Amino acid sequence: MRRHLVLPLALILALGQAAVTFAQQPPPVDGILRLLLRLEQLMQAGDPAPYMDLLSVVADRRFAEEASRALIGPGITRAVIRERDRAPLDGTLPGDGYRLMVEILAERGSRARIETWRFDIRRVPTETSEDEWRMAGQQSLSSVDGLYRLALNPSKAYRARNLVVRSEDLEIRLPDGFVFTADTPDGPTAAVLVANDGATMSFRPAPETEREQVRIYAGSDSIETRIGDAFLRFSPSDFQAWLPADALVEAAADPALFRRAETVFREEVGRSFSIDLADLSRETWSLPPTAGDFLAEIRTRRFQTLTYSKSANDPEDISVFDRRRRRNISVYPSAARLAAGVSRFEEDAQAAFDVSHYDLDVAFDPARQWLDGRALLRLKVRAGAINNLTLRLAENLTVRSIYSNEFGRLLSLRIRGQNNVIVNLNGFATRGTEITLDVAYSGRLEPAEPDRESAAPQFPSDQPQVVDGQSFPGESSLLYSTRTYWYPQGTSGDYATAVMHLSVPEMYQIVASGELAAGSPVVVPGHDRQPSGRRYTFEAGQPVRYLACLISRFVRVSSRTLSLVEPLAGLASAGSGAMPAEPLPAGSFNSQLELIVESNPRQTARARQAAEVAASVVTYYTSIVGDSPYPDLTLALIEKDLPGGHSPAYLAVLYQPLPTATTNWSSDPAAFVSFPEYFIAHETAHQWWGQAVGWRTYHDQWVSEGFSQYFAALYARERRGDELFGAMLRRMAKWAREQGQAGPVSLGYRLGHIQGDSRIFRAIVYNKSAVVLHMLRRLIGDDAFFRGVRRLYFGARFDKVGTDDVRAAFEKESGRDLKRFFDAWIHGSGTPAVAFSWAPAAGGAERAVALRVEQRGKDSEFPVTVTLRYADGSTEDMQVAVAERTAEFRLPIRGQVKEITLNRDGFTPLEIAGR
Numbered sequence: 001m002r003r004h005l006v007l008p009l010a011l012i013l014a015l016g017q018a019a020v021t022f023a024q025q026p027p028p029v030d031g032i033l034r035l036l037l038r039l040e041q042l043m044q045a046g047d048p049a050p051y052m053d054l055l056s057v058v059a060d061r062r063f064a065e066e067a068s069r070a071l072i073g074p075g076i077t078r079a080v081i082r083e084r085d086r087a088p089l090d091g092t093l094p095g096d097g098y099r100l101m102v103e104i105l106a107e108r109g110s111r112a113r114i115e116t117w118r119f120d121i122r123r124v125p126t127e128t129s130e131d132e133w134r135m136a137g138q139q140s141l142s143s144v145d146g147l148y149r150l151a152l153n154p155s156k157a158y159r160a161r162n163l164v165v166r167s168e169d170l171e172i173r174l175p176d177g178f179v180f181t182a183d184t185p186d187g188p189t190a191a192v193l194v195a196n197d198g199a200t201m202s203f204r205p206a207p208e209t210e211r212e213q214v215r216i217y218a219g220s221d222s223i224e225t226r227i228g229d230a231f232l233r234f235s236p237s238d239f240q241a242w243l244p245a246d247a248l249v250e251a252a253a254d255p256a257l258f259r260r261a262e263t264v265f266r267e268e269v270g271r272s273f274s275i276d277l278a279d280l281s282r283e284t285w286s287l288p289p290t291a292g293d294f295l296a297e298i299r300t301r302r303f304q305t306l307t308y309s310k311s312a313n314d315p316e317d318i319s320v321f322d323r324r325r326r327r328n329i330s331v332y333p334s335a336a337r338l339a340a341g342v343s344r345f346e347e348d349a350q351a352a353f354d355v356s357h358y359d360l361d362v363a364f365d366p367a368r369q370w371l372d373g374r375a376l377l378r379l380k381v382r383a384g385a386i387n388n389l390t391l392r393l394a395e396n397l398t399v400r401s402i403y404s405n406e407f408g409r410l411l412s413l414r415i416r417g418q419n420n421v422i423v424n425l426n427g428f429a430t431r432g433t434e435i436t437l438d439v440a441y442s443g444r445l446e447p448a449e450p451d452r453e454s455a456a457p458q459f460p461s462d463q464p465q466v467v468d469g470q471s472f473p474g475e476s477s478l479l480y481s482t483r484t485y486w487y488p489q490g491t492s493g494d495y496a497t498a499v500m501h502l503s504v505p506e507m508y509q510i511v512a513s514g515e516l517a518a519g520s521p522v523v524v525p526g527h528d529r530q531p532s533g534r535r536y537t538f539e540a541g542q543p544v545r546y547l548a549c550l551i552s553r554f555v556r557v558s559s560r561t562l563s564l565v566e567p568l569a570g571l572a573s574a575g576s577g578a579m580p581a582e583p584l585p586a587g588s589f590n591s592q593l594e595l596i597v598e599s600n601p602r603q604t605a606r607a608r609q610a611a612e613v614a615a616s617v618v619t620y621y622t623s624i625v626g627d628s629p630y631p632d633l634t635l636a637l638i639e640k641d642l643p644g645g646h647s648p649a650y651l652a653v654l655y656q657p658l659p660t661a662t663t664n665w666s667s668d669p670a671a672f673v674s675f676p677e678y679f680i681a682h683e684t685a686h687q688w689w690g691q692a693v694g695w696r697t698y699h700d701q702w703v704s705e706g707f708s709q710y711f712a713a714l715y716a717r718e719r720r721g722d723e724l725f726g727a728m729l730r731r732m733a734k735w736a737r738e739q740g741q742a743g744p745v746s747l748g749y750r751l752g753h754i755q756g757d758s759r760i761f762r763a764i765v766y767n768k769s770a771v772v773l774h775m776l777r778r779l780i781g782d783d784a785f786f787r788g789v790r791r792l793y794f795g796a797r798f799d800k801v802g803t804d805d806v807r808a809a810f811e812k813e814s815g816r817d818l819k820r821f822f823d824a825w826i827h828g829s830g831t832p833a834v835a836f837s838w839a840p841a842a843g844g845a846e847r848a849v850a851l852r853v854e855q856r857g858k859d860s861e862f863p864v865t866v867t868l869r870y871a872d873g874s875t876e877d878m879q880v881a882v883a884e885r886t887a888e889f890r891l892p893i894r895g896q897v898k899e900i901t902l903n904r905d906g907f908t909p910l911e912i913a914g915r
């Protein structure tokens with residue numbers, strides 16, 4: 001039985017070369033190798049009959065005959081067989097039988113197929129000392145067909161006149177030029193456009209948000225530029241759709257032009273849709289794109305190479321990428337995708353499986369940044385039927401073996417340039433199937449900054465980077481967390497429980513995203529040349545989004561048990577009447593929290609202060625939300641050049657800048673110098689926001705950062721009073737206003753991406769989001785706001801939310817339609833611009849003024865403080881909510897009004913035009 005392995009196209013696209021790599025080269029056993037070489041010869045000879053001569057006496061001849069016809073057929077021009085794995089064969093004496101897993105490349109001219117086979121082989125007694133082996137059984141497990149070794153056709157070219165290649169929002173215009181193609185039996189799948197003068201391209205994305213990004217990149221709403229040559233990939237069935245026949249006339253191929261086209265072809269063909277088969281073949285083999293998919297590498301005058309791609313596999317199926325600067329310029333769903341109702345990136349909808357539990361056993365050698373790991377993953381299939389699954393694992397880590405109870409030993413494909421492993425299941429798994437994978441892996445892994453979830457200031461790439469290492473005088477540390485892919489994991493980041501056994505040499509300590517098990521760590525005495533070490537066990541009994549660990553030299557500063565207030569009782573007594581949307585099951589509230597503080601040896605004094613702050617932060621947040629999601633929190637203070645932090649579940653890492661640090665970071669959006677507790681408050685809030693309540697797609701990351709930032713501000717008010725709270729909000733609103741044009745909150749990591757300035761990301765995703773939450777609170781009132789917070793939290797505890805879920809929670813609790821508010825502040829960029837005027841109000845019993853606020857820019861909705869200054873010099877603050885284009889308010893007054901100002905507190909990011 002043949003099974004087709006369909007590779008996820010998105011993996012192959014974009015970063016190009018994929019490689020099949022296998023860690024274990026089998027020991028050279030001549031007899032087995034000879035058997036495989038003999039089989040290669042038979043395949044190349046194309047005659048299955050002699051295969052029967054290779055059989056062992058125990059082989060089933062009928063099966064073997066059938067298999068031989070599948071394996072050996074006419075037309076094979078080259079066959080390569082590589083052993084990938086071997087295990088003892090049941091029913092044989094040790095060394096007398098093996099079950100081999102092999103990979104076979106069968107080339108037929110420019111087309112090829114990779115197959116996976118299982119061969120059961122037995123040793124046969126011989127007179128000589130030479131090993132001799134025979135086939136006792138064989139089974140085809142899987143195959144990938146339709147690989148092409150592409151080459152431009154030298155004997156055929158087209159003269160192009162007024163050729164326009166159109167894809168959604170893209171036009172490539174070739175008034176005059178030549179087209180060369182690379183052909184498959186089904187038609188051309190690649191083309192090179194050789195442009196004479198006057199060739200141009202234009203790209204104008206339909207979504208407004210994307211046009212704003214293009215404006216940042218190109219200075220106008222569309223990318224218009226003269227171009228040189230271009231390279232196109234498409235499905236053979238689509239040739240005429242992309243390259244209309246009426247613009248092409250077959251012409252003789254000029255050798256000079258052909259050479260020029262071939263240079264372009266060679267440079268570009270390996271970058272997408274191509275698999276490098278490592279030891280099976282050194283050549284570039286390509287898969288044809290699926291019908292409808294399209295890729296263009298366009299050599300432009302202004303921007304060097306721009307890659308446009310339309311890929312049905314990606315929910316945001318249109319993208320434009322700047323190859324040289326490695327920047328995503330545009331990423332968005334096509335009109336058809338939008339019409340079909342896929343309006344946002346739904347990572348989960350694509351996830352073929354869920355991982356529910358991890359059991360890791362990883363040994364670290366921090367000095368070499370080396371790790372040796374074994375991971376058990378318990379997963380459940382969600383898709384209809386799959387025969388392969390994709391795990392994330394850092395590219396540097398080598399998979400040594402993968403074993404599944406259900407499917408036996410499994411082979412994997414490693415994608416070069418990407419942190420992915422495609423595991424071939426040797427069969428189909430249907431929805432609901434539970435699979436346990438046992439993955440052994442190792443390699444050198446540098447910890448990466450978990451940048452998208454870290455509050456550390458990161459400076460624009462054109463400024464000197466502060467790098468750990470030689471120049472860093474502090475205690476070094478290794479943080480393996482999200483985006484490091486230090487253990488094999490699902491691609492969608494689902495919640496899972498975990499047990500981690502982590503070992504380090506004795507001079508190090510380790511903290512991790514879990515509860516330290518009783519009796520842990522265990523000291524492991526040295527043996528052979530292995531130094532003695534410590535083996536830690538951490539348990540994450542509550543579901544976590546990802547696992548993290550931090551290795552450094554730590555001292556335990558404190559450990560204490562906090563008593564937390566039972567939430568439902570607390571809510572009821574607060575008189576809010578707010579029962580959470582989905583109250584916790586009885587008994588699941590963590591009424592106690594173990595707060596452990598560890599720090600680098602020189603930071604113990606600061607750590608003791610931090611312990612006090614963290615205790616009050618945790619208690620305070622629990623009182624707001626009505627829950628504390630994780631029963632343990634380890635606060636780890638490590639030395640770094642810049643302040644900041646990172647907060648996986650169960651763990652908050654705080655970066656302590658050294659007194660010697662010279663970098664001035666106070667102009668960063670995440671710097672609140674008058675509130676030194678800020679980082680503890682922000683990072684700790686992530687236990688609730690970002691961890692217990694996760695974010696669905698990059699568009700929703702603001703939920704994590706915005707709530708954490710706002711909670712930090714709430715804590716500032718709780719601890720230090722209104723003045724500091726006001727100052728923080730003003731500062732955040734200022735950043736929101738100043739950087740508002742960089743894009744909407746929902747653009748997530750892409751904010752500042754084109755500019756290479758992560759301060760923009762923090763200004764919008766951290767600060768503007770927090771300001772938006774405060775405005776929301778002012779609009780709907782404290783009661784509805786905090787009930788909304790709890791509704792959101794309890795409705796999504798250990799789940800991921802999108803912006804729509806946030807809106808729904810607050811709409812439910814406030815009884816208001818908040819579409820305009822969220823559209824303006826989360827999905828829209830910029831800040832509102834208004835003009836206002838006022839006059840004494842006519843009529844009415846009380847004295848009043850009439851205030852008129854006119855929105856000049858895009859429609860928005862916001863609260864704003866109105867300050868009346870009376871003739872006697874006193875002032876009075878009031879709040880109005882502006883929703884309409886022109887809003888009029890009648891404000892009661894208590895004297896003669898001399899002046900009215902808007903937004904004196906600076907809490908609303910607002911442009912105010914002259915009166």
Ligand SMILES: [Zn+2]
Nearest residue numbers: 454455705708
């Ligand atoms: Zn954060």
